[in-house]
Amino acid sequence: MPWSRGMTTTTHFRSCPLCEATCGVAITVEGDRVTSVRGDDDDPFSKGYICPKGTALADLHDDADRLKRPVVREGDSWREIGWDEAFDLVASKLKAVRAQYGKHAIAIYQGNPTAHNLGLLTYGQLLLRTLGTKNAYSATSLDQLPHMLAALMMFGNQLLMPVPDIDRSDLFICLGANPLASNGSIMTAPDVKSRLKAIRDRGGKVIVLDPRRTETAEKADQHLFIRPGTDAALLLSMINVLFAENLVTLGRLPANGLDELRRVATQWTPERASRVTGVTTDDIRGLARALATTKRAVLYGRIGVCTQAFGGLAAWLCYTINALTGHLDEVGGLMFTTPAVDPLPLAAMLGYDGGFDRYRSRVSQKPEFGGELPVSVLAEEIETPGQGQIRALITSAGNPVLSAPGGPRLEKAFAGLDFMVSIDPYINETTRLANVILPPTSALERSHYDAALNAFAVRNVAKYSPPLFERAADARHDWEICLALWTRLGTPRLLGPASWLVQRLLGKLGPEPIIDLALRTGPHRLSLAKLRAAPHGLDLGPLEPRLPKRLGTKDKKLELAPEVYLRDLARLEQLSAPASGLVLIGRRHLRSNNSWMHNSERLVKGPPRCTLMIHPDDATARSLVDGGTARIATPTGAITLPVEVTDTIMPGVVSIPHGWGHGRKGVKLRVAAEHAGESVNDILDPAQIDQLSGTSALTGQHVEVSRA
Ligand SMILES: Nc1nc2c(c(=O)[nH]1)N[C@H]1C(S)=C(S)[C@@H](COP(=O)(O)OP(=O)(O)OC[C@H]3O[C@@H](n4cnc5c(=O)[nH]c(N)nc54)[C@H](O)[C@@H]3O)O[C@H]1N2
Ligand SMILES: Nc1nc2c(c(=O)[nH]1)N[C@H]1C(S)=C(S)[C@@H](COP(=O)(O)OP(=O)(O)OC[C@H]3O[C@@H](n4cnc5c(=O)[nH]c(N)nc54)[C@H](O)[C@@H]3O)O[C@H]1N2
Ligand code: SF4
Ligand SMILES: [Mo]
Numbered sequence: 001m002p003w004s005r006g007m008t009t010t011t012h013f014r015s016c017p018l019c020e021a022t023c024g025v026a027i028t029v030e031g032d033r034v035t036s037v038r039g040d041d042d043d044p045f046s047k048g049y050i051c052p053k054g055t056a057l058a059d060l061h062d063d064a065d066r067l068k069r070p071v072v073r074e075g076d077s078w079r080e081i082g083w084d085e086a087f088d089l090v091a092s093k094l095k096a097v098r099a100q101y102g103k104h105a106i107a108i109y110q111g112n113p114t115a116h117n118l119g120l121l122t123y124g125q126l127l128l129r130t131l132g133t134k135n136a137y138s139a140t141s142l143d144q145l146p147h148m149l150a151a152l153m154m155f156g157n158q159l160l161m162p163v164p165d166i167d168r169s170d171l172f173i174c175l176g177a178n179p180l181a182s183n184g185s186i187m188t189a190p191d192v193k194s195r196l197k198a199i200r201d202r203g204g205k206v207i208v209l210d211p212r213r214t215e216t217a218e219k220a221d222q223h224l225f226i227r228p229g230t231d232a233a234l235l236l237s238m239i240n241v242l243f244a245e246n247l248v249t250l251g252r253l254p255a256n257g258l259d260e261l262r263r264v265a266t267q268w269t270p271e272r273a274s275r276v277t278g279v280t281t282d283d284i285r286g287l288a289r290a291l292a293t294t295k296r297a298v299l300y301g302r303i304g305v306c307t308q309a310f311g312g313l314a315a316w317l318c319y320t321i322n323a324l325t326g327h328l329d330e331v332g333g334l335m336f337t338t339p340a341v342d343p344l345p346l347a348a349m350l351g352y353d354g355g356f357d358r359y360r361s362r363v364s365q366k367p368e369f370g371g372e373l374p375v376s377v378l379a380e381e382i383e384t385p386g387q388g389q390i391r392a393l394i395t396s397a398g399n400p401v402l403s404a405p406g407g408p409r410l411e412k413a414f415a416g417l418d419f420m421v422s423i424d425p426y427i428n429e430t431t432r433l434a435n436v437i438l439p440p441t442s443a444l445e446r447s448h449y450d451a452a453l454n455a456f457a458v459r460n461v462a463k464y465s466p467p468l469f470e471r472a473a474d475a476r477h478d479w480e481i482c483l484a485l486w487t488r489l490g491t492p493r494l495l496g497p498a499s500w501l502v503q504r505l506l507g508k509l510g511p512e513p514i515i516d517l518a519l520r521t522g523p524h525r526l527s528l529a530k531l532r533a534a535p536h537g538l539d540l541g542p543l544e545p546r547l548p549k550r551l552g553t554k555d556k557k558l559e560l561a562p563e564v565y566l567r568d569l570a571r572l573e574q575l576s577a578p579a580s581g582l583v584l585i586g587r588r589h590l591r592s593n594n595s596w597m598h599n600s601e602r603l604v605k606g607p608p609r610c611t612l613m614i615h616p617d618d619a620t621a622r623s624l625v626d627g628g629t630a631r632i633a634t635p636t637g638a639i640t641l642p643v644e645v646t647d648t649i650m651p652g653v654v655s656i657p658h659g660w661g662h663g664r665k666g667v668k669l670r671v672a673a674e675h676a677g678e679s680v681n682d683i684l685d686p687a688q689i690d691q692l693s694g695t696s697a698l699t700g701q702h703v704e705v706s707r708a
Helices: 057-062 083-101 110-118 118-129 145-155 192-201 230-245 259-264 270-277 283-295 313-324 343-349 375-383 407-415 478-488 492-511 511-521 528-530 563-572 616-621 670-674
Strands: 009-015 022-030 033-039 073-074 077-080 106-110 136-138 170-175 204-210 222-224 297-301 356-360 368-369 392-396 419-423 436-438 459-460 538-542 582-585 612-614 629-634 636-644 653-654 699-706
Touching: 022 057, 033 057, 073 259, 083 419, 083 436, 083 478, 106 118, 106 375, 106 629, 110 118, 118 392, 118 478, 136 375, 136 636, 145 356, 145 368, 145 563, 170 192, 170 283, 192 204, 192 538, 222 368, 222 670, 230 259, 230 270, 230 283, 230 313, 230 563, 259 563, 270 283, 283 297, 297 313, 313 563, 419 478, 478 492, 492 511, 511 528, 538 636, 612 616, 616 636
Parallel strands: 106 136, 106 392, 170 204, 170 297, 204 222, 392 419, 419 436, 582 653, 612 636
Antiparallel strands: 009 022, 022 033, 073 077, 073 436, 356 368, 459 538, 582 699, 612 653, 629 636, 629 699
């Protein structure tokens, strides 16, 4: 729109919903155009920091490829239809499937942006979790499931995941995370770089264990290479040292399982673990001693620890080792938050109350977790005929074709469904296979409160973001889409005679009153009005000890050695010194966000980022040169990528980022198509999982690399 008289420039303070850091942004608007997005200097938590993705908030809003109205697929082309027509169509198709095949024939898949979207966290769960299907899937089993399982088993609630008290720690051991690229995960901490620097400035130490000398490792005091998939062995041997050298201190926390831990750790001497992990015995002992003897210290493990063959064990041991060294629930250690909106009672109300292995998947008997099955079985549950076969799919804020191993198999399975609907703003690798796409408003057109991520923030904070732009009359928020489907699908019948009233009421309300009520009844006794009066957000102080009160375990004790893990340790015996050949790891880049932000020119410009990183020795052995092309193959498939030869990666390991592969036919992402890359999940084998938890093994799979 051209500038015209009466058009004023205004600045608005919001939080960025694109990653877990929840940075405060100052958005300058002229008329209906965003003219700049900067960091909000007065945000008490992020203090002016933003990353390049924050700036791209405007690109997403203005993206010409973003859908504004529902579309229905007719062969290879799409036709816009009205909202009511779309809702009626979707509801009738889903109801028909349900009537003919039963409720488990409708599968759901919820993706990562759910956690950043108030409407999907509330009304989305209302729709999707009341469908009553066992075929519920999400990005959880590609991500933090092992942390949630450990929280459930050890602390009695799957949402009770502790976070590193990074601002008061004097030793930060970082295992399988690269917060300088990811901006932190299950550690909401804007500007991690400055927070890590502050540790060093106060005389503390940062140590990174990673198969790659990452951006975070470059800024650390020490970096140690560790072989992919061997973290459980490392941690057990550190625990072995703690017991052997009498360094175990549980502190004030009542706990069960100490003797069992001592027993299982005796099997894993530093010598044995060193052969497996590639970390020297001196370093293993040094790590254990440093963790035990530094008063304020923490070992933080994240996705590299989870998404591997022994992810369940490794995530459990990460929490356990903090408990054994007196750092659980202590200042500077691994702490629990006191969020203004407490997600625990809310989740319980929505039926997300935790549980593991209460039932199994139909085809290959994989365990349920939190009412969901692992994504690794989604394709087989669609392909395999019989009672309970999936016939229809709802995807919401997810792109499993690029995000889950076995992408080509998934797209084939999706194409064979009776019906598929996607709640998503784009026609991408997954949604192009849907029959109907229901696009929500953009992040700038809706209100936001970080109901999920504040529960994992390194300080207790709260901030409300009202909508920046009024939504167009014919646009719908995610919550409105979910409510419309929930109403039509007949699930309100559960509510009995009051259902009509409840529907009308919910339709008028939206998510705000829910958050307001949760704020008022929460531990800080806030309200939306109080948050509206503080547009930069509120700092509610540092983390405080919460145990044993907050434990959900029956006897209010920590469970240090839950039975499921003790049993799974037998499997770890398979770990041995590495065979020859290469194993694959992933990586993240500051300018990328999983699979869906590659349509912003400012984020994708520059040299290609979807490359194969390989160590010089491994490159030479395969006649690969920097800038050349390599073929990377597994029994699942093969892709071809540009080569980056670098000694920042461990010999025997190669790295490929995920979320690329936009060259598929029918994808309508103009910018992304010019920077298509290849999808690493086209070659990852979906059958390789952590057998305990069902989490996909995204790291540590074997690959063959040759000159293309
Ligand atoms: N090989 C490998 N694979 C991985 C990973 C890895 O490290 N390596 N990481 C895994 C991890 S941690 C995760 S979380 C998953 C992510 O996996 P997914 O959640 O399946 O994928 P995303 O790329 O986050 O896709 C998000 C989708 O949501 C849509 N979207 C964005 N905003 C909104 C919104 O506000 N409302 C709605 N309705 N839709 C929206 C986007 O258009 C996009 O289609 O990928 C996993 N896959
Ligand atoms: N810029 C950007 N930010 C993001 C995302 C993004 O795609 N881009 N995605 C968001 C999402 S959904 C998530 S879940 C978070 C994840 O946040 P992080 O957990 O910080 O994820 P990564 O940056 O992938 O770092 C994982 C590290 O583990 C290492 N690693 C791989 N295998 C192993 C192993 O077996 N053992 C050990 N010890 N290390 C291993 C990898 O080399 C990598 O450096 O990031 C979020 N933030
Ligand atoms: S770090 Fe995350 S929250 Fe902060 S600006 Fe970047 S994408 Fe947004
Ligand atoms: Mo994730």
